[in-house]
Amino acid sequence: MTEFIPPGTRFHPLPSPFPMKRGGALVGAHVAFETWGELNAARDNAVLIVTGLSPDAHAAANEGNPEAGWWEPMLGPGKPIDTDRWFVVCVNSLGSCKGSTGPASMNPSTGALYRLDFPDLSVEDGADAAASVVRGLGITRLACLIGNSMGGMTALSLLQRHPGIAHAHINISGAPRALPFSIAIRSLQREAIRLDPNWNHGQYDEVTYPESGMRMARKLGVITYRSALEWDGRFGRVRLESDRPDEEPFGLEFQVESYLEGHARRFVRRFDPNCYLYLSRSMDWFDLGPDGLRQIHVDKVLAIGVHTDILFPLQQQQEIADGLREGGADATFLPLESPQGHDAFLVDIARFGPAVAGFLATL
Amino acid sequence: MTEFIPPGTRFHPLPSPFPMKRGGALVGAHVAFETWGELNAARDNAVLIVTGLSPDAHAAANEGNPEAGWWEPMLGPGKPIDTDRWFVVCVNSLGSCKGSTGPASMNPSTGALYRLDFPDLSVEDGADAAASVVRGLGITRLACLIGNSMGGMTALSLLQRHPGIAHAHINISGAPRALPFSIAIRSLQREAIRLDPNWNHGQYDEVTYPESGMRMARKLGVITYRSALEWDGRFGRVRLESDRPDEEPFGLEFQVESYLEGHARRFVRRFDPNCYLYLSRSMDWFDLGPDGLRQIHVDKVLAIGVHTDILFPLQQQQEIADGLREGGADATFLPLESPQGHDAFLVDIARFGPAVAGFLATL
Missing domain, CATH: 3.40.50.1820 (Alpha/Beta hydrolase fold, catalytic domain)
Structure with missing residues (x-):
């Protein structure tokens, strides 16, 4: 890699x-x-x-x-x-x-x-x-x-x-x-990756890759790396341009959701999921x-x-x-x-x- | 139901x-x-x-x-x-x-x-x-x-x-x-449910049920419903009884992880996933x-x-x-x-x- x-x-x-x-x-x-x-x-x-x-x-x-x-x-x-x-x-x-x-x-x-x-x-x-x-x-x-x-x-x-x-x-x-709050957050990030069928107990490749799990993990990371206060000023309740830009039910609608999606997309293929799991757990320990x-x-x-x-x-x-x-x-x-x-x-x-x-x- | x-x-x-x-x-x-x-x-x-x-x-x-x-x-x-x-x-x-x-x-x-x-x-x-x-x-x-x-x-x-x-x-x-922080949290909860293949655009039943997605959503809910301060005093870094009680790689090890798991298990079959999605989105709006x-x-x-x-x-x-x-x-x-x-x-x-x-x- x-x-x-x-x-x-x-x-x-x-x-x-x-x-x-x-x-x-x-x-x-x-x-x-x-x-x-x-x-x-x-x-x-x-x-x-x-x-x-x-x-x-x-x-x-x-x-x-x-x-x-x-x-x-x-x-x-x-x-x-x-x-x-x-x-x-x-x-x-x-x-x-x-x-x-x-x-x-x-x-x-x-x-x-x-x-x-x-x-x-x-x-x-x-x-x-x-x-x-x-x-x-x-x-x-x-x-x-x-x-x-x-x-x-x-x-x-x-x-x-x-x-x-x-x-x-x-x-x-x-x-x-x-401390337990950060352990809980990291545990949930790891669970998102582990639950992705493509993780497959670590046996993934570039084609069959736990993209959804990594995306969830990264979004939760970004949420906890920043602060509510910053986002109030930065995003407020601003919506994406169209009222319903994402045709999927319950899809993206607010700028803050799109921001998270963008961060996650940039990350998921640039960090190895197994490495993420190991480093994450090392912090808990x-x-x-x-x-x-x-x-x-x-x-x-x-x-x-x-x-x-x-x-x-x-x-x-x-x-x-x-x-x-x-x-x-x-x-x-x-x-x-x-x-x-x-x-x-x-x-x-x-x-x-x-x-x-x-x-x-x-x- | x-x-x-x-x-x-x-x-x-x-x-x-x-x-x-x-x-x-x-x-x-x-x-x-x-x-x-x-x-x-x-x-x-x-x-x-x-x-x-x-x-x-x-x-x-x-x-x-x-x-x-x-x-x-x-x-x-x-x-x-x-x-x-x-x-x-x-x-x-x-x-x-x-x-x-x-x-x-x-x-x-x-x-x-x-x-x-x-x-x-x-x-x-x-x-x-x-x-x-x-x-x-x-x-x-x-x-x-x-x-x-x-x-x-x-x-x-x-x-x-x-x-x-x-x-x-x-x-x-x-x-x-x-506000955007709570929108982001709820958006991620909904994404966990939507990503579960068993959700199937809302067409699940009691057998094929989006249990993993609901479990993730609930855990994230419980994390944000309580506080780091409470958990420091309540769980600290206490581990489950055995050093590696969960045989799965990256499985549960700390009490706080087990607490979240218990909360989630009690919830996932007691609340309808589609209702959860609708009510969650109503708050964002x-x-x-x-x-x-x-x-x-x-x-x-x-x-x-x-x-x-x-x-x-x-x-x-x-x-x-x-x-x-x-x-x-x-x-x-x-x-x-x-x-x-x-x-x-x-x-x-x-x-x-x-x-x-x-x-x-x-x-």
């Missing part, structure tokens, strides 16, 4: 075998990554970005790929994460389908795709894989570790399992553990433990959250800041008034840009 | 033909209702309850049916809605499958079930049908009109379309119009209009909302109180701190009981 992988992606081979937290090991696995800027002679200007569930490693345009990336306004020369100063690395999560080894990769022991033979995937495995990329680049200590959404979980796991790996940390809309935060040693922390986030609610970022402070960090909790909910960090650059830039300027 | 109808249900025949707002008319239609207490000689002690999407008319035990009803702790002798004082009527919504005429009823012009031949259903049609029940009982003016959730929409429509029908009004977790609230004449109003409601958010009940006050009502907005979200009125009797009783005591 190479169509998922952006051009210019680089690959870091993981130690083989690569042991997985819940059992099993990967043989001949690798992690996709991209970089921006230059590592300085002291090797102390490195910033690692670990991502949410769906992004690839192409966070922004670079020499290998001039296309805009998923965090384009945040990353580049003179931008909030200033690549004139920082050597920035972004990894594609282990278990994803955007270049890193995952359920959509070839299983070397069978010559077929892993599909559901991929071992249980944990956030911790993604953290270990990201740490291996860092070491492979000759970096002993990151200047800053940045994690967004699921990447906020991965980052905390990285700090816990690899003490000293980072001087500073920015946790954006992350969480120290999954994630729990740093009752003393996890205060046992982490990191010097400076910025934990950013958004009032309108229903998936990773604000009190979870407060908990991250408080817990890391108990562990000795100089930790700041920054709640933002973004109306865009969980995904605000992707779009509300007016608020997130200065927050991230301001913190990095203190390092 | 008579198994949906509680024993003791009474039936009010609607005028025939009964014109529908968006076109068409029902012939030989009726509305199911139940009553509690006695109408006094002056006929000025009547209270009407209009419900959310799924309840039947059996709000509480009565002579016709001693089983507990869906609002049992609120309604009865000495209870917050005190049937020693009030003559209480609860109607099953037009378009439902709990006794009132709807898509699961026989179409007299064909001798078959209406299914998708039922005309477009609007909240306004449900309001007109409820008004007809009130008139049929010889009541000119209700002492109080109470509407919960979708019933809060129906109640506003009743007041708008039948001026003078009520002296007072309690609007609980209602809305003067559907509902919009009282920009001047709707201030054009309503009602004397006293209590609009109650809950901080944790994500489906009918608190600002909508504030808008109801403010708008009806502009129209001349003595209107109070009462935000409650219930953790249970939209459905709090069903379970948080400690807060809702005194609020409703206190208001009724002023009448």
Whole structure:
């Protein structure tokens, strides 16, 4: 499924075998990554970005790929994460389908795709894989570790399992553990995929593909990634042009329905359903433990959250800041008034840009 | 589908033909209702309850049916809605499958079930049908009109379309119009049903029944009817007894998943899928209009909302109180701190009981 992988992606081979937290090991696995800027002679200007569930490693345009990336306004020369100063690395999560080894990769022991033979995937495995990329680049200590959404979980796991790996940390809309509302949402997303007859216990192909299940899962995702407040202003009760544009009974009629449909259509063929299931479940399983935060040693922390986030609610970022402070960090909790909910960090650059830039300027 | 109808249900025949707002008319239609207490000689002690999407008319035990009803702790002798004082009527919504005429009823012009031949259903049609029940009982003016959730929409429509029908009004977790977040949720619920091959454009039966679609729709409903806050305390990250009780890949593992599954299983065969689709869409369509609230004449109003409601958010009940006050009502907005979200009125009797009783005591 190479169509998922952006051009210019680089690959870091993981130690083989690569042991997985819940059992099993990967043989001949690798992690996709991209970089921006230059590592300085002291090797102390490195910033690692670990991502949410769906992004690839192409966070922004670079020499290998001039296309805009998923965090384009945040990353580049003179931008909030200033690549004139920082050597920035972004990894594609282990278990994803955007270049890193995952359920959509070839299983070397069978010559077929892993599909559901991929071992249980944990956030911790993604953290270990990201740490291996860092070491492979000759970096002993990151200047800053940045994690967004699921990447906020991965980052905390990285700090816990690899003490000293980072001087500073920015946790954006992350969480120290999954809570039942988000577990319920993700469980329902997975059920939508599993119920699609074309999923067929993971044995689908490009022709017989669980498109309906993926569409449902993505729509529910988009609903919970944004916020009611944003949509009130953006869509209100505006209808599509014709009164009954969709001839199907109970078909699309309101702009908000069409918006969801468009998002879903763009996603369903660009993300492997089995990878989605594995990554989704890994988040449910994630729990740093009752003393996890205060046992982490990191010097400076910025934990950013958004009032309108229903998936990773604000009190979870407060908990991250408080817990890391108990562990000795100089930790700041920054709640933002973004109306865009969980995904605000992707779009509300007016608020997130200065927050991230301001913190990095203190390092 | 008579198994949906509680024993003791009474039936009010609607005028025939009964014109529908968006076109068409029902012939030989009726509305199911139940009553509690006695109408006094002056006929000025009547209270009407209009419900959310799924309840039947059996709000509480009565002579016709001693089983507990869906609002049992609120309604009865000495209870917050005190049937020693009030003559209480609860109607099953037009378009439902709990006794009132709807898509699961026989179409007299064909001798078959209406299914998708039922005309477009609007909240306004449900309001007109409820008004007809009130008139049929010889009541000119209700002492109080109470509407919960979708019933809060129906109640506003009743007041708008039948001026003078009520002296007072309690609007609980209602809305003067559907907003895009709730439209999006309901659209996805309908899509889950429509995608189920067994739905078959409404042509299912008891054997070939859209059970998966209804289960998905109900789970999404329950997720949005309650609140993350409640679930954090109630379920946390507690797992089911065995580590992997569900042998299916990505099967149930956490208590919150099992809770949703149980709710869904209890619901899917007790509510007709086509009726669900019609009632769900009627809510999306509902919009009282920009001047709707201030054009309503009602004397006293209590609009109650809950901080944790994500489906009918608190600002909508504030808008109801403010708008009806502009129209001349003595209107109070009462935000409650219930953790249970939209459905709090069903379970948080400690807060809702005194609020409703206190208001009724002023009448």
